[in-house]
Each structure stands twice: as structure tokens, then as C-alpha cells.
Amino acid sequence: MSVSEYIKQLLSQEVYSFSLDEVRSEIGKAEQPLKKELERIVEKGEIVNLRKGFYLIITPRYSSVKKLPIQLYCEKLFEYLARNYYIGLFTAAKFHGASHQQVQRDYIITETPKFNNITKSNIYIKFFTSSNWSEKNIQLKKSDAGIYKISSPALTIVDLIHYQTKLGGINRMFATIEELTEEVTLSDLEELLAWYSNKSTLQRFGFLLEQLELRKELQNMIYNKLNTEKYFPVLLSPKTEKKAGAVKNKWKVDVNVKLESDL
Numbered sequence: 001m002s003v004s005e006y007i008k009q010l011l012s013q014e015v016y017s018f019s020l021d022e023v024r025s026e027i028g029k030a031e032q033p034l035k036k037e038l039e040r041i042v043e044k045g046e047i048v049n050l051r052k053g054f055y056l057i058i059t060p061r062y063s064s065v066k067k068l069p070i071q072l073y074c075e076k077l078f079e080y081l082a083r084n085y086y087i088g089l090f091t092a093a094k095f096h097g098a099s100h101q102q103v104q105r106d107y108i109i110t111e112t113p114k115f116n117n118i119t120k121s122n123i124y125i126k127f128f129t130s131s132n133w134s135e136k137n138i139q140l141k142k143s144d145a146g147i148y149k150i151s152s153p154a155l156t157i158v159d160l161i162h163y164q165t166k167l168g169g170i171n172r173m174f175a176t177i178e179e180l181t182e183e184v185t186l187s188d189l190e191e192l193l194a195w196y197s198n199k200s201t202l203q204r205f206g207f208l209l210e211q212l213e214l215r216k217e218l219q220n221m222i223y224n225k226l227n228t229e230k231y232f233p234v235l236l237s238p239k240t241e242k243k244a245g246a247v248k249n250k251w252k253v254d255v256n257v258k259l260e261s262d263l
Contacts, residue, residue, distance in 0.1 A: 098179035
């Protein structure tokens with residue numbers, strides 16, 4: 001069997017990615033001639049060497065954009081990398097229907113240590129790491145290629161707030177948070193509050209909900225959770241050289257940026 005025949009076989013099973021080890025095991029060729037054959041197919045634009053030893057199959061449907069939707073290969077990629085992951089941030093928001101923020105890259109959150117971002121052909125995957133890893137609030141969804149993992153609406157919101165300084169600031173995501181809030185169920189937030197330990201992010205979340213005049217029941221849940229322990233003033237937009245000053249709101253959030261939603 002040739003590599004091209006192997007790729008056709010994978011596509012007939014709706015598999016859109018493979019590793020060098022998998023193709024070598026199936027075909028039985030020596031590594032060097034196999035790599036040369038793969039390089040020729042890469043040059044034709046039919047596959048992309050996404051990460052050392054891991055390939056994406058660019059089907060005719062996606063040949064014009066030279067990339068695949070992330071949900072068609074992320075589960076297999078992270079099995080190959082042996083790391084927990086979930087689709088998060090603006091990419092997850094888009095899957096949950098909050099597509100106000102148009103992004104040309106995909107966002108993945110993994111356990112530490114951090115991966116280098118992937119920039120290959122038209123593919124750009126930006127990785128963030130979480131040291132406070134939990135399997136909670138990670139949903140399993142189904143694509144044509146099988147399951148993939150994605151943050152729930154509640155986890156997506158707190159991640160956006162937590163990583164705001166690396167994502168262009170709170171105003172870049174304000175409208176997205178507004179849209180996502182409609183998708184948060186009480187059980188989703190209840191599950192999050194049972195394990196999520198970043199109080200400053202929860203303070204900002206509650207404050208933003210109050211500013212948006214949205215979901216009083218969610219505000220109450222967050223406020224009740226915060227009141228089980230001491231919490232201290234925080235800046236709405238974190239700044240390394242500045243600390244929060246006196247605050248008058250119950251969330252103890254020092255509003256150091258003007259909030260502007262463009263919805």
C-alpha cells in the first residue's frame with residue numbers, strides 16, 4: 001500500500017489526521033523512503049506536517065483555505081501529544097454561538113508545560129496553559145471525525161477574563177461575554193464554582209454581569225460563593241505595576257478601564 005492509498009483509506013473512515021508511526025506501522029516501509037513520500041504529498045498541498053510526526057489531510061473541500069476545522073483533528077492530536085486539552089477562549093465562544101469576535105486562529109488550553117504556538121500554512125493555533133486543571137466544565141461534542149473537548153460557556157467566560165491581557169484586553173471580549181452569558185446554565189456555573197479557585201476572576205465576572213444587567217441569578221451565585229471566604233480589591237484590567245485602590249462596589253473591583261461593548 002502506498003501513502004496515498006493509506007490516506008484515501010483514512011478519509012473513507014472520516015479520519016483526517018495521522019502520525020508517522022501509524023502510517024509506518026500500516027505500510028511497513030523504512031522511515032527514510034516513507035518520509036520522502038510524505039514530503040512529496042506535502043508539496044502537493046494534500047497534507048500538512050502540523051507538528052513533528054503528525055499530519056493533517058487537507059481534503060478537496062478545504063483545499064482553498066489550506067486548513068481543517070480544529071474539531072476534526074484536535075482529539076487525535078492531543079492523544080499523540082499525550083496531554084489533556086480543551087478548545088477554549090474565542091474558539092469555544094464561536095462554537096457556543098457567540099461569534100461576534102471574528103478570529104483567524106484557534107485557541108487551545110492545555111495542562112502545563114506550555115506548547116509552542118503552531119503556525120503552519122494557513123493554520124494558527126495559540127496555546128494557553130492552566131495549572132489549575134480540572135475535568136469539570138469540559139464538554140464532549142461530536143464532529144464528523146469523532147469527539148472533541150471544549151470548555152463550557154461558564155468556563156469559557158472565566159478563561160477569557162483570566163487571560164484578558166494576552167487577548168487584547170477586556171473590551172475586546174466584552175461583547176463576546178455578553179453573548180456567552182445567555183448560554184450559561186445554572187448547573188454549568190454551579191459546577192464551576194465547586195472547583196474554580198481564582199477569586200479575582202470571579203469578582204470580575206460578577207462585576208461584568210452586574211454592569212451588563214444580565215442574569216441576576218448568576219450574579220447571586222457568584223456573590224454567595226465569594227462571601228464564603230475573604231476577598232480583596234482587584235483591578236478590572238490587571239496591570240503589573242498598579243494595585244487596586246478603594247472600591248465602592250460589592251465585587252471589590254477597581255474599574256481602571258472604560259467598558260465599551262460594540263454589540
